[in-house]
Amino acid sequence: VPGFWQSPTICTKPGLKAVDLFEACADGQIKALWVISTNPAVSLPDADGVAAAIANVPFVVTSDIMEKTDTNALADVLLPATGWGEKDGTVTNSERRISRQRAFLPAPGDARPDWKIISDVATRMGFSDAFSYGSSADVFAEYVALDQAASAFPRDLDLSIFADADYATMVPTQWPRNGARFFADGQYYHPDGKAQMVAVTSPVSLNSRFTLNTGRNRD
DSSP, rough: TTTTTSSSSOSSSSOOHHHHHHHHTTOOOOOHHHOOOOOOOHHHHHHHHHHHHHHTTTTEEEEEOSSSTTGGOOOOOEBBBGGOOOOOOOOOOOOOOOEEOOOSSOOOTOOOOOHHHHHHHHHTTTTTTHHHHHOOOOOOHHHHHOOOOOOOOSSOOOOGGGTOOOEEEEEEEEOOOOOOOOOSSOOOOTTTTTOOOOOOOOOOOOOOEEEEOOOOHHH
């Protein structure tokens, strides 16, 4: 889009969550949308409404391993991404264990990993200095460095165990270091040290015969 990126700026507040984002698309607030590795025209609640919202965006880009999806059908540009067996990087599971993911298949055709696609677009936008990654190892190194830079802030993330790790030979490792246990001192990561409990009522749909909870209600 000519002139679209003439004055790029960094956001100073959190972005929209998924449901709010597509409501903004429907309202005409979003002028360009980039969907990476997901198919919201099928997977989100009110899928027909989401598809109509995407269709309302003037410029839509998707990064995917599949050519034909409901969301891709609404896109102006399709970017071929690498699939699971073609990727090199790290994966974090639900117990905070970071594992090296090593590709066992070559990338087909023009497919590229997500970090490379994002870096190339950022470079075209004028952010080459901030996205000068040469490999997934560089991305992970910045992740660890960012954690170290934010160590003064109260949070549970602690990647110090990876500061001196050899990325090429890294084995699955759980943080934090030395098996430290979360909340062992009875304190949570809030100013008063207390937990913040949120009461949630499950949304249901009622009629004369059925009570339904589809599980597709969010936020």
